[in-house]
Amino acid sequence: MNPIQVTRSSMPGFEEYVEEIKDLWKNHWLTNMGVKHKQLEKELLKYLDVSNIALFVNGHLALENIIAAFNLTGEVITTPFTFASTTHAIVRNGLKPVFCDINPEDYTIDVDKLENLINEKTSAIVPVHVYGNVCNVEKIGKLAKEHNLKVIYDAAHAFGVTVNGVSIANFGDAAMFSFHATKVFNTIEGGAVIFHDEKLYKKLNQLKNFGITSRESVGYIGGNAKMNEFQAAMGICNLRHVDSEIAKRKSVVERYTERLSDIKGIKLCKPQRGVKRNYAYFPVIFDGYKLNRNEVFEKLKTQKIFARKYFYPLTNRFECYRDRFDIGETPVAKYISDRVLALPLYADLSLEDVDRICDIILDK
């Protein structure tokens, strides 16, 4: 049996990609907002149904740069049930992350615990649409308005998701998407920020290019976070197929759901009302099942099936943050993190393989 990884990158046909990059041998313009970059920007604005976008070399630097662009100070409220990137982006901007717990239903920030954490030092909220599950955007928006806070969504998992027909990219002051190889839509590595204030377009593009503001002036202490033309070309190709890739993911998720629903000790994410999903991940909670999470993980591994403890450990438990945070403050996040396993999921995962994975989990 071939090994099954937790994910597998979507790729266009070889010929299709070669056709797309051919132009680059004509103009020899490989990065710094070239033709492919501009084309991808335009196509993503349309696909995501938004007005402003800035592309980046990866999602993490997109997040770091939008946080920088808002000139935030003091404390930023976020959750520890996420990828390292979210917390690191806050800390690397010299800000203090304040961890809010998650809710036990969809694992997004618990809005009932949010207001208590807001104080005079708070400048922003960075919630995560984890697994493509939509945060309580209404309540977050209301609190942010009352307390004059910026809201920057980590929407790395949520490409293509809509809420009552509205693109997820539209919520908050800004939203970051990751186009990493493992995400639903990829540009090999890549990312973007969607934002409301159109004035940010210039600033973000300057920040990602060393802070150079004009030929002879450098206005910001920027880094280098530009998306190159080969990445953009990959994005142009992948965007043509993303809807059919999502449809294929859907049938994988439906088969998993069929096989693993209503089993004592196994809990699945419930679909959210009004949300068009992207089927990015299939997280399963093992809580009171005959095998615990780690045992299921090991059992699958013996058959060369590689699930992922996603997210474990919590970011507030990382060695690099040792002694800085108290994990006791986010008990639900800890509970879920100790029991969750993301099962293999990608567009080309066959339903036979899904059955085989379920058989192993269910001891059939």
Ligand SMILES: *Cc1c(COP(=O)(O)O)cnc(C)c1O
């Ligand atoms: C993937 C991911 C990121 C970072 O994106 P990269 O493109 O890999 O830099 C940030 N946050 C979350 C939740 C992610 O899953």
